[in-house]
Amino acid sequence: MSKSTDAECFRIDESGYTGYDILNSDQRFQGASAVAISDEEAARLIKEYFPRLQAPELKYRSLSRRKSNHQRLLSLQRDLLTQYKSVTYICDKHYLLVLMFVDYAVEPFYYERGMNFYADGQNYAMASLLTLAGPSLLGQPAFDNLLIAFQNAVKEKTPPALKTLVKAARATQWSEFPEALGPLAQFAAPECLKALANPGVDTDAALVVLQSLISRMEVMSDGPYRVEHDQSKNLLRYNELLQRFIDHDQDIEFRQTQIASIKFPLKLTEVTQVDSKASPAVQLADVMIGAAIEAANNMTGLRSGGLDPEILMSLYAENQFIHLMPSIDFEEQRRFREGTQASEVIDYFAANFFGPPKV
Incomplete structure (x- = not known):
């Protein structure tokens, strides 16, 4: 051009x-x-x-x-x-990875149960809490291992990598924060594993x-x-x-x-x-x-x-x-993201811009 x-x-x-x-x-x-x-x-x-x-x-x-x-x-x-x-x-890439974890390893579980997990920035609030309190709530080495396993599962998208991620979630003190870790640790939620295996999802x-x-x-x-x-x-x-x-x-x-x-x-x-x-x-x-x-x-x-x-x-x-x-500051987060289309944006960009170029 x-x-x-x-x-x-x-x-x-x-x-x-x-x-x-x-x-x-x-x-x-x-x-x-x-x-x-x-x-x-x-x-x-x-x-x-x-x-x-x-x-x-x-x-x-x-x-x-x-x-x-x-x-x-x-x-x-x-x-x-x-x-x-x-x-x-x-962007803080550590926080961004946790936000991606929430979007793909947590949100699909709630979506299947008819809950709008993105309403008023709830995903950002949960990711902030996980980033800042995760090491003390879930155990420092275990939380780090969870994020490593998540990043690898999104990259590899294989049954062994997804199984390793579930094991890493269960190795944390997940009952201290079941709202975030329960979908994987308690249920190995198939809807979450399916989202992670989607070719349109990556951590870039x-x-x-x-x-x-x-x-x-x-x-x-x-x-x-x-x-x-x-x-x-x-x-x-x-x-x-x-x-x-x-x-x-x-x-x-x-x-x-x-x-x-x-x-x-x-x-x-x-x-x-x-x-x-x-x-x-x-x-x-x-x-x-x-x-x-x-x-x-x-x-x-x-x-x-x-x-x-x-x-x-x-x-x-x-x-x-x-x-x-x-x-x-969860109230500020709520005001800033009130009425946004987070779910639609994530789905649309995953379908159209993530992954290999469409032929």
């Missing part, structure tokens, strides 16, 4: 992608940033804030190691966030990240727009999914939260890969997501160093930063 040079262009970069293995302990957070800026404007900003840059491209990780760069990095981000359309998404977080970015880009764009991103191996998965989104021409809309919805067909018309060394705009997307991931690690005590996370977060407007983190 030829490039539509007159269409608005968002440059995207990601961080923390580990494929199906979202329990990877070295990369707890995954996310991506999108910013609508031209390469010419991006080059001007880079030259303004880093006039002595010798490296072939601007890389956040390298720059943040030096304290002398911190104020320039913050000022650069302030300019990006106040002068250009942008959105950044971050890329689709979750892109859903959130697209929901904002669609709102920010006045008309058709395109996306450019780096040629990295990790972004091949993002590229594939973005193309699936573009090609999906069914007329349908879903309400995801009080502030987010997604409607097909999208205004997104094209996705292309570029060499980040030749794209100052993609380099700035790298700065944005790199800083956000670093801030998440610092604020949760996993790492230290780099920019002051509180100062960085204060630069964002409310609609510029989306996060998926566990929360025990």
Whole structure:
């Protein structure tokens, strides 16, 4: 497809992608940033804030190691966030995996019994409680083994892997939280095992990240727009999914939260890969997501160093930063997700975007 040079262009970069293995302990957070800026404007900003840059491209990780760069990095981000359309998404992959467990290893049990498990964000509340209290309620090693078995069962989709998952659920102190663990531990619920074996179900977080970015880009764009991103191996998965989104021409809309919805067909018309060394705009997307991931690690005590996370977060407007983190403020969760179409979204995306491409 030829490039539509007159269409608005968002440059995207990601961080923390580990494929199906979202329990990877070295990369707890995954996310991506999108910013609508031209390469010419991006080059001007880079030259303004880093006039002595010798490296072939601007890389956040390298720059943040030096304290002398911190104020320039913050000022650069302030300019990006106040002068250009942008959105950044971050998720706690551990929490996301627990949320997936709730969606596929718990919810089908309640659906079969006529209960709307997704009403007002009940799945998010249960996943938050499991993430934060699971180790103490269910036993630390047993809870960890349960998540490993779940991730493997979703990947393998074989009877032995599913049987191992049931055994792992039974090895926990599941009676302390039977609402969540009972379907597997007590009943080995066939409806849950069937959901896990569905080819359209996986634990790759890329689709979750892109859903959130697209929901904002669609709102920010006045008309058709395109996306450019780096040629990295990790972004091949993002590229594939973005193309699936573009090609999906069914007329349908879903309400995801009080502030987010997604409607097909999208205004997104094209996705292309570029060499980040030749794209100052993609380099700035790298700065944005790199800083956000670093801030998440610092604020949760996993790492230290780099920019002051509180100062960085204060630069964002409310609609510029989306996060998926566990929360025990259940009333706030209920208000935020009241009346959403969570069940329909999960079923629709599993059928149309997860799994291997349709031929």
